[in-house]
Structures are given as structure tokens and as C-alpha cells.
Amino acid sequence: MRSRFFNFLILIVFIFCSCRNSANSSNEFVFPEADSVPVGEAEKLSAEAIAEISKNISSPVEIANLLQLLSVPFSPDYLASSIDANRQSTAFDKALTLGILGADLGYLNMYEKTGSSIDILSSIKKLAEGIRVGQYFDFESIKRLSLNKSNLDSLLFLSIDSYTQIDDYLRTNGRGQLSSLMIIGVWMEAQYLATQVVKQFPDQRLRDRIGEQKIILNDLILLASPYCTKDPEFNTLCSDLQEIKDKYREVRITYTIGEPVSVEKDGGLVVEQTETSTVEMTDEQLSGIIEITKQIRDKLIINN
Amino acid sequence: MKKYIISLLFLITGGLLLHGQTTDPLVTTCVMNAGPNAKYLKDFRVQLGKAAAPGEPRYKTQMSLWKNTKYRFTMCNSEDSKGKLILNIKDETNKMVLSSFDKNTGKIYPYIEFVCNKSGIYQLHFDFTDGQQGSGVGVVSMVR
Numbered sequence: 001m002r003s004r005f006f007n008f009l010i011l012i013v014f015i016f017c018s019c020r021n022s023a024n025s026s027n028e029f030v031f032p033e034a035d036s037v038p039v040g041e042a043e044k045l046s047a048e049a050i051a052e053i054s055k056n057i058s059s060p061v062e063i064a065n066l067l068q069l070l071s072v073p074f075s076p077d078y079l080a081s082s083i084d085a086n087r088q089s090t091a092f093d094k095a096l097t098l099g100i101l102g103a104d105l106g107y108l109n110m111y112e113k114t115g116s117s118i119d120i121l122s123s124i125k126k127l128a129e130g131i132r133v134g135q136y137f138d139f140e141s142i143k144r145l146s147l148n149k150s151n152l153d154s155l156l157f158l159s160i161d162s163y164t165q166i167d168d169y170l171r172t173n174g175r176g177q178l179s180s181l182m183i184i185g186v187w188m189e190a191q192y193l194a195t196q197v198v199k200q201f202p203d204q205r206l207r208d209r210i211g212e213q214k215i216i217l218n219d220l221i222l223l224a225s226p227y228c229t230k231d232p233e234f235n236t237l238c239s240d241l242q243e244i245k246d247k248y249r250e251v252r253i254t255y256t257i258g259e260p261v262s263v264e265k266d267g268g269l270v271v272e273q274t275e276t277s278t279v280e281m282t283d284e285q286l287s288g289i290i291e292i293t294k295q296i297r298d299k300l301i302i303n304n
Numbered sequence: 305m306k307k308y309i310i311s312l313l314f315l316i317t318g319g320l321l322l323h324g325q326t327t328d329p330l331v332t333t334c335v336m337n338a339g340p341n342a343k344y345l346k347d348f349r350v351q352l353g354k355a356a357a358p359g360e361p362r363y364k365t366q367m368s369l370w371k372n373t374k375y376r377f378t379m380c381n382s383e384d385s386k387g388k389l390i391l392n393i394k395d396e397t398n399k400m401v402l403s404s405f406d407k408n409t410g411k412i413y414p415y416i417e418f419v420c421n422k423s424g425i426y427q428l429h430f431d432f433t434d435g436q437q438g439s440g441v442g443v444v445s446m447v448r
Contacts, residue, residue, distance in 0.1 A: 056368045056425050059345055065446050066372070110343070157335045157344045164346070205372050212423040216368055255422060260401055265417075271402040272419040275395075277371055 050176055053219045054167060054183050060103035060190035061156065063209065064110035067193075070203050074111040078193050079104045080301045085123035085130075092233045094130045095170075095178040096300060099185020101127070102163050107193060109156055114146035121146065128166060131178055136165040177234070180223040184237065185300075187220055191244075192297040195290040210289060211279030214248045221245060240296045247288040252280040334380035334443045338415075342376050342445035348430060350389060350442065355435030361392055363430040367444070371423040378415040378443045379404060387436025388412050394427040401426065405433070417447060 080100050088094045101124050108117040121143055128137040138158055145155040163182070170179040191213060198206045221241050228238035258274030328349065335344050350363045369375060379389040390405040390412060404413045412433065432438035 052366055055346070055366055058368055058370060061343065061345060062370060062373065062446065065343060069372075069448075153336060153338075153342075153344060157332070160344060160346065208371060208423075212370065215424060253423075262402070264413075267413070268415040268417060269402070269404065269413040270417045270419070273401065273421045275422045277422040277424065 050171055050179070050223065051168075053223055054171075054179070056216050056219050057183050057187050058190065058213070058216065059160070060106040060186055060193070061110055061160070063190045063194050064107045066206060066209055067197055068110060070201060070206060072197055072201050074107075074113055076113075076116070078107070078196055079120075080189065080297075083123065083301055085126040088127060088130065090233070091131050091178060092181060092231070094127045095181035096185040096237075098124060098127045098131070098166075099182040099187075100189040100297075100301065101185075102159075102182070103186045103189035103193070105159055106156075106190075109146075109152065109159060112149065112152060114149050114155065117146050118143060131170075131175075133166045133169055136169055137162045177227045177231075180227070181237075183223060184220060184241070187216075188293075188297050188300065191293050195293045198286070199290060207281065207286060208279045210286065211248075211251050211281040212253065212277070214251050214253060217241075217245050217248060240299075244289070244292055244296065247285070247292050250282075251285055251289075254278050254280065328441070330380060330382050330439075331441050331443070334378055334441045335445075337380070338376060338378045338443050338445045339447065342378075342447050345375075345444045345446060347444065348428065348442045349440075350430045350432075351439045352432060352437065354386070354437040355431075358435035361390075361429035361431035362435075365428050365430075366425055367428060369418070369420045369424065369426050371421055373420050374447045375418045375420060376415055376445045376447045377404070377418065378445065380414075380441050380443070381432075382439040385432060385436070385438030385440060387432030387434055387438045389430060389432055389438060389440035389442065391416070391442055392429040393418070394429065395422070396424050396426070398427075 083097055083101065085097070088097050101120050105117055105120055105124065108114060108120065121139060125134060125137055125139045128134045138161075142155065142158050142162065145151055145158065163186075167179050167182060170176065170182070191210070194206060194210050198210060221238070224234060224238050224241060227234040229235065254277070256276045256278070258276070260271050260273050260275075262269055262271045264270075331347055331349065335347065338344065346367070348363070348365055352362055355362065377391055377393075379391060381387075381389050390403070392403045392405075393401045395401050402416055402418055404416050405411075406413075428442070430440075430442055432440070
């Protein structure tokens with residue numbers, strides 16, 4: 001009896017260890033294959049993994065920088081001016097709108113249209129307070145710098161840093177869903193900006209930047225995945241993101257190999273990458289992406 | 305008693321508000337010293353104790369870098385750091401793209417400009433020289 005019990009105990013220990021090992025290996029964060037995001041995996045994402053993923057999402061400031069490089073003039077028509085911060089009733093709407101307006105703020109700042117950003121700043125403040133993160137948005141300093149138009153560096157830093165602090169706070173305080181919404185809102189608005197501009201300024205570099213978003217689309221979907229089945233609003237958003245992803249399905253990104261070239265300059269190092277990435281995207285595919293982006297982004301801001 | 309509770313609430317609220325608005329002066333200085341033509345993108349605050357043995361960089365993170373963009377990575381150290389902050393960047397295939405530390409000469413570059421021609425997600429690895437204790441910040445900016 002005693003030996004049978006001992007064997008049984010060994011068996012239990014063996015099974016327990018086996019399960020633990022398999023659980024450990026599946027906890028490793030693996031970027032999903034091109035066309036599927038396993039929801040089960042996404043639910044296991046740790047706060048650290050989400051933080052890492054969020055760093056991969058391109059900044060709207062980078063899109064605005066590219067537009068400036070291409071000498072694209074500023075246009076207020078691209079801004080989500082119809083958004084009324086007072087009409088955002090749910091935390092979902094507030095967080096998503098906070099992201100959308102954050103991208104608009106980045107666009108305004110980069111073009112130094114800072115005097116026009118006061119309305120957006122007020123809305124951002126209201127929305128941040130609405131989800132109890134107002135203390136992380138340094139409204140007074142940002143407003144002062146915007147009105148003075150004196151120090152773009154400080155303004156960019158304070159604006160981005162405020163958003164980073166909000167994001168960190170939300171993630172580390174069990175409100176990761178709001179952090180995900182904010183990031184998705186930022187990306188959606190930057191994507192809208194790029195896709196609207198490319199219609200009028202069909203520069204190859206801008207086309208490429210739009211095509212390259214395929215690289216991070218899985219990450220974006222992964223951020224939303226844990227909540228897709230838990231909330232109807234999230235469910236719709238997840239379907240929207242999936243629709244965008246479908247439009248990217250046939251876009252191809254190829255790479256050429258090369259060694260980086262380094263030269264010293266003024267005490268620093270300048271490294272030029274000779275490896276390249278090339279986007280293969282037809283006009284039809286681009287049109288599909290432009291159309292779906294506008295449709296979803298307009299829906300998001302009209303709903304608001 | 306009521307007075308104490310009110311004072312305590314006041315202190316907690318004040319502390320929370322201050323916490324929200326405080327930015328590390330090292331970060332601010334580093335951002336402002338990134339150069340007149342640099343536009344701030346993000347920063348990585350690194351604080352590490354002395355490593356048991358020097359080896360692989362200990363602070364690992366990632367970010368997307370985009371083709372047709374020139375990035376500047378500026379490394380700053382706090383005064384009490386024993387080592388100097390160094391940065392290695394690897395691509396998705398784990399290939400070393402750049403390092404601010406030249407192993408052959410022992411030279412440490414305070415900043416690196418990177419002309420990116422391949423969009424993707426890159427691994428950023430930070431550590432202090434010889435696995436020393438240190439506190440620093442790596443600022444990422446875009447330059448024209």
C-alpha cells in the first residue's frame with residue numbers, strides 16, 4: 001500500500017513537472033506568424049511583453065517628420081477636429097480618443113502649429129482626467145511652451161513623455177486595456193494622416209512607409225487580442241484591425257543583405273546601413289488600405 | 305485625529321501629483337543636449353548594479369526603426385555612475401548593426417547617428433562598461 005502510494009506520488013510529481021515545463025515554453029513570447037494571432041497566447045502576455053510591443057508601434061512624430069522631409073504642407077483638414085471630449089462617455093472612448101488626439105498633437109507640434117493646438121490640449125487634459133491619469137499630462141507646461149512657440153525640443157519631449165507616463169501608469173496598474181486603446185488610437189490617426197497625404201503626394205517613400213506598417217500590424221492586433229471577446233466595443237475594434245490586416249495580406253516586404261558602414265564624425269559615430277527593405281505594393285492594394293483606414297478612422301471619430 | 309487624516313490625505317495626493325509631473329533632470333539634460341537638429345522620439349532609462357561577471361548587455365529592449373530615417377542615439381550617465389553607458393543594436397536576425405563601444409580601440413562614443421535603410425523591429429541592448437554599476441539614459445531622436 002505504502003509503495004503504491006509512493007509510486008502514485010512519483011507519477012503526480014512527474015506529471016506536474018511535465019506540465020510546468022510545457023507551460024514555461026508556451027509562455028515565451030513568440031511573434032506570431034504572418035496571418036494569425038493566437039488569442040490564447042495574447043491572453044498570457046505579461047505587462048513587460050505589452051510594454052515591449054508598444055515600443056514597436058511607430059510614432060506619429062516620425063510620420064510627420066517624413067511629411068516634412070517630402071515638403072508636404074501642413075493641413076488642418078487631416079485633424080480629428082470633430083471630436084468633442086465632453087461627449088466621450090466610456091473609458092473605451094476616452095482612451096481611444098486620447099490616442100487619436102495625441103497623434104494630432106504630434107503632427108501640430110512637428111509643423112510648429114502650436115498656437116492651434118490649445119483646443120486639442122484642453123481636450124486631451126479632459127480625457128486624461130476622465131480616465132484618472134490627468135496628473136501625468138503636464139498641461140500647464142505644454143500649453144505654455146505651445147503659446148510661446150519658443151522651444152520645440154522641450155515641447156516635443158514633454159508631450160511625448162506625458163503620453164509615455166500615462167501609458168506606463170495604465171499598464172502597471174492593471175488597466176492595460178486602456179493603454180492598448182491609446183496606442184491603437186495613436187497608430188490609427190497616424191496611419192490616416194499618411195494615407196490621406198499619399199493621395200495628393202504619391203511619393204515612393206511615403207508609399208513605402210504605409211506598406212511597412214505590415215511589420216507592426218500583428219503587434220497592434222496582439223495588443224487588442226486579450227480583450228476582443230470580453231467587451232463588445234473591443235470586439236468591433238478587433239474586427240476593424242483585422243480588416244486592415246486583410247488589406248495588407250498581399251503586400252510584400254523583401255530585404256537585401258549588406259554590412260553597415262561606420263565613420264567617425266565630430267566625436268560621434270555615423271553608421272549607414274547598406275541592408276535595405278523594399279515594399280512591393282500595387283496601386284490597387286494601396287487604394288484598399290487608404291479606403292479601409294479612412295472608413296474605420298471616420299467611424300471612430302464620428303462615434304465619438 | 306481628523307487633522308492627521310486630512311494631513312495624510314493631503315500628503316498622499318501631493319505626492320501622487322508630484323510623481324506625475326517629475327521628470328528626471330538627467331533625462332531632460334540629455335534630451336536638450338541631443339543636438340539642435342534632433343527631434344526627440346523616446347528615451348530608455350537604465351539603472352544597473354555591478355554585474356557578477358562582465359558578459360552580455362543586461363538591459364534589453366526593442367523599438368521599430370524605419371527606412372529613410374536618420375536616428376541619433378545619445379547616451380548620458382549620471383555623475384555617480386561607475387561605468388559608462390554603452391549601446392548595441394541588433395536587427396531581427398540578431399545581426400549586430402551598431403555599437404557605441406569599439407572593442408578594438410576601447411573607445412566609447414557618446415552618440416551614434418544611424419541611417420536606417422531597412423524598416424523593422426530592432427533590439428536595443430544597454431549596459432555600463434565592464435558590467436559596472438551605473439545610472440544613465442539613452443535618448444533616441446530623429447535628425448535631418
